[in-house]
Amino acid sequence: MGTNSRIHPERNDVPLLVDPMKITELRPFILHVPVTGSGIADSSHQVTDWGAVGALIDTDAGIRGCGYTGTHGHLPTDRLICDCIEHAYAPLLAGEDPRNVRALWSKLYHCPSIRWVGRAGITQMALAAIDVALWDIQAKAAGMPLWKLLGGGESKRLEAYNTDGGWLNWSLEQLVADAQTMVEEGFRGIKIKVGSPDPNDDLRRIAAVREAIGPGVKLMVDGNGRWDLPTARNLGRKFCDFDIVWFEEPMWFDDVRGHRALARAIETPIALGEQLYSLDAFASFIEAGAVQYVQPDVTRLGGITPWLQVADLALAYRLPVVAHVADMMQIHQHLAFAHPASHLMEYIPWMRECFEEPATVRGSYFHLPQSPGAGTTLRPDALERFGVDR
Numbered sequence: 001m002g003t004n005s006r007i008h009p010e011r012n013d014v015p016l017l018v019d020p021m022k023i024t025e026l027r028p029f030i031l032h033v034p035v036t037g038s039g040i041a042d043s044s045h046q047v048t049d050w051g052a053v054g055a056l057i058d059t060d061a062g063i064r065g066c067g068y069t070g071t072h073g074h075l076p077t078d079r080l081i082c083d084c085i086e087h088a089y090a091p092l093l094a095g096e097d098p099r100n101v102r103a104l105w106s107k108l109y110h111c112p113s114i115r116w117v118g119r120a121g122i123t124q125m126a127l128a129a130i131d132v133a134l135w136d137i138q139a140k141a142a143g144m145p146l147w148k149l150l151g152g153g154e155s156k157r158l159e160a161y162n163t164d165g166g167w168l169n170w171s172l173e174q175l176v177a178d179a180q181t182m183v184e185e186g187f188r189g190i191k192i193k194v195g196s197p198d199p200n201d202d203l204r205r206i207a208a209v210r211e212a213i214g215p216g217v218k219l220m221v222d223g224n225g226r227w228d229l230p231t232a233r234n235l236g237r238k239f240c241d242f243d244i245v246w247f248e249e250p251m252w253f254d255d256v257r258g259h260r261a262l263a264r265a266i267e268t269p270i271a272l273g274e275q276l277y278s279l280d281a282f283a284s285f286i287e288a289g290a291v292q293y294v295q296p297d298v299t300r301l302g303g304i305t306p307w308l309q310v311a312d313l314a315l316a317y318r319l320p321v322v323a324h325v326a327d328m329m330q331i332h333q334h335l336a337f338a339h340p341a342s343h344l345m346e347y348i349p350w351m352r353e354c355f356e357e358p359a360t361v362r363g364s365y366f367h368l369p370q371s372p373g374a375g376t377t378l379r380p381d382a383l384e385r386f387g388v389d390r
């Protein structure tokens, strides 16, 4: 029996090998962090600040967990997520052992009154923040970075592709110059936005970038749900001329039938998942053959717990998992290092100044994080610098 073992308080013949731990306090927060330049745009959104709406969860063991979801820095809806964390979920966590993270996810997800109004949207993003904080505590209690707690190994290489560029509000000249810069910095993959009012403009932009970066660099395109099936099919058939690795979110986010039809009509693989809220939604797309690159995001999917389920589902269909990183890479780097279906992840560094150990790329590969936890520990001044009154 180890020196830390104790006797079960109710059955004095049963040794307790794991000391109990209880959640003592939960405090929501909102961060707004400026994005690149004076703001960015894709075919569906314009963003000046990235939002992190989350929770700090304290325990009687002195361990603090941090989790958050990702938003467009829209304060009215950020406050709704905060309210959901504080008033709907926090009372269900009082006194619970945070390491029972899968059981707690089920308790929160299946709370009848919350489920009645939720299962997607604000309730699911609030759940994501809590679930991530609980996994952060779990990993810190184990004294390990999350990737190691999940069974990953030191030798895995995780390639980065740069998505901090390619914006639709940039001129062709700025787009091409930035793409060249990213390649000169060592990236071997980049993504650019499509979905211009005139789709021929997109073809011109793709052709110019491909010519500028040469044939050896991965090039992806992202429509952010802009097009209908006829337009997506017409353009998608031309993408193979430019060796496009994948066509991301070509059409409306929930349209399984449309993406299945498109997948059968074009050679370029389809990537999606950043707007899906559930394991069931991923199952529908995967089973239909409507997606080839699976892009789950913990911040929308309800946390790490369902992310791992989606990644396992993708693996069962032998599909690659390429996480969408509305967490700005901090959490997903651990998951990608640990999961066998994941070898490539996007790089977008907007929130690096918020974290104790920001995700880092050397050459074109992610550095393996070393600190215990899920990568979410905030720098002491993060709330002061980027915090917004909730």
Ligand code: MG
Pocket: 222, 224, 248, 249, 274
């Ligand atoms: Mg995208």
